[in-house]
Amino acid sequence: MLGVSHMTDPDLHPTDEAALRGAGSQGGPLRQELSNAIVGLFKEYYGRGPADCRTYLEPDLVLVVMTGGYHAADQTLFEAGKWHEVRSARMSWQDSMEVRFVETIERLTHRQVSTFMSANHQSPDVTVELFLLERSEEPPER
16 A cells, blocks of 8 residues: 655645545535636637536546537537547647646646546547646655
């Protein structure tokens, strides 16, 4: 079992800090801040945001799950059998947004992102942004 840091961060709400430590917290403002920030990036750079966004925190993971983000034009292309083109364009856009997404997560969590991954699904319309965080402290020796 890997150890988890128990350092406190005065800039994080206690429930968010607990979630990042793995204490099973169910709420806190950081989740909403992360959701709002990622949705804001979608709105600014993609032209619209999702209908719904939920952010999940684990000790070394931030997972942002969004639904309802495809344009009407995307749906038309899907219906015409052009799903590959739509998904390819979305993946290219998400790849081009990596720096902005990562900077946002690092700024809000006060942690470094070691890995970023995106995934999309058409029906139902779901987009996932996954951020693996570097450990803030080495695991304790046993």
